[in-house]
Amino acid sequence: MTALQPDEITRIVEETARLTTDFYVFPDVGVETAAVLGDRLAAGRYAEVTDAEQLGALVTEDLQSVNGDRHLRLKFHPYEVPDVKDGALMTELTRKAETSLGGVPRVERLAGGVAVLKLAPILFPLSMTADTLTAGLNLVAGAEALVLDLRECVGGDPNTVAYICGYLFDEPTHLNTLYDRETETERDYWSPPHVPGPRFGGGKPLAVLTSRATFSAGEELTYDLKQLGRALVYGERTGGGANPRQGFTVHPHLEATIPVARAISPVDGTNWELTGIAPDVETEPAEALEAAHRALLAEIAASDSDSLSAAEAREILAGTAADLGTATDPV
Template sequence: MTTLTQLLPAPVIDETARLLMEHYVFPETAEQLAGLLRRRLAEGSYDVDDAEELGRLVTADLQSVNGDRHLRLKYHAHPVPPERGAAALAAMRRDFDTSLGGAPRVELLDGGVAVVELAPTLFPLEWAAEPLSAALTLAAPARALIVDLRANGGGDPDTVAFVCSYLLDERTHLNTMYWRDGERREQSWSLPYVPGARFGGSKPLYVLTSSRTFSGAEELAYDLQQLGRAVVVGERTGGGAHPREGWTVHPHLEATIPVGRAINPVSGEDWEGTGVQPDVPCAAVGSLDRAHELALARLAG
């Protein structure tokens, strides 16, 4: 799609390279990537007049060194404001308003097994707390619960902790973020109090994943899996563990750059590059039926 906004590749590449050097969580890789972008620009590889095409070309180069799928020059069809992070928020708001706040499905299956689908993303908590609380409270009396993350592409770490709080009994350390400077770190814990009713930490819990499950949705599955709280059913996830921020470098292009890395307190690792490995591997399309069978069998036992 060609935009009406004039595209000058050189300033876009220069600003993207500068942002990499200043913010990317791995400084040595940032230097390598900035050099690659400038070299490709000098070679004429970015001589295009289409913002979407430039985003595609630059993203391929950004991900060519270490495969970091959060590292992108992301195209937006709608013009986005210049403020830091504004591009992502504008796109999220449109999705929020058309997905019942990120909880588009709550259903009771045979045998008292509830399904709560969280999609397309885990929206910022100041938006999502009310609809997520309503969905999880509605499912709280169920005998077993299936959380469907197959179509979830990520989201807010605070929202991950909020959802986990409904699925645990006690305040629990979930994750630690390590930032680029190497000195700052930030722990994520489940909450001591939630509005509404908890499903709790003892009844059977299953999490559905697909190859599309990514970023914050992966953290939700990984945190619950590592705690031994949930059985993950489905496909290996996308493998994006680095929290990122976004900068508008053109009215239709956002440079998304990871600024930290997540370390789980149980495994001492994260899911970057490897994805979350399911406990019960199966095709995503059949994972709901498989999890339902597992839940019924456990309840019968």
């Protein structure tokens, strides 16, 4: 248990309020939210708190009570985290990258030449995942169609989003813009003109799978591809987090995560904050892959391709192939 004394609680809440005022992407909301924390501290809201995890949960509830921003949190970490900006985040990312195959837990060929690339739980910084991610993207490059499974993708790095899109567009494409409060500047994110190895490209069918758990950078990748007309989305509405955050350690086990920027679509100036991203084809998340697979098979079968995969897709849709699975006859 990470026990807290009353004076520690006061300091943590006051520091979180200050950080919210100083850095939250919408200054007026930051001031209002900080005032809520101050009022609730004075009213004894946290008087019965005895440990860091409990305090984190209560303060997060209060932080999000003003405008519902789910990136705005006082996040508890069971392990001690460094006292540097984003130190807790980088520690967490390193741990998760080591236990999730670098965020690429599944690469698979389905029947009919449809590939599945699952990206979860995080779109890790390229410094952590470049080799693994590149290998996965190279493997699916020759597929007739591709499913990006983002149903369990809860965040990540916008540079990684851009890198992935480099394999999904033929030409450099403006994907997203981030407005930063501190510098009052905008940074554009483009898909890169060159990527290592073969690319899937911009002309073949692409589907994205989502769930309500899809969040933050997972949503950005979904939104970019949908807004630009590159992919159809299958599943359910996403979580609705479009304001990237920075982390500030306010206790060895507590990180104040403060949204410091906001996303701006180059297509229409919008983003997905609070609203989430509505799927093009709404299904239960567990059924999204099958729905996307069948739709992609129909596209492949209707094409003029004479590949073995296209022939397989036509056989499946005609009912002469066994099923939608991945098994093949022995040789």
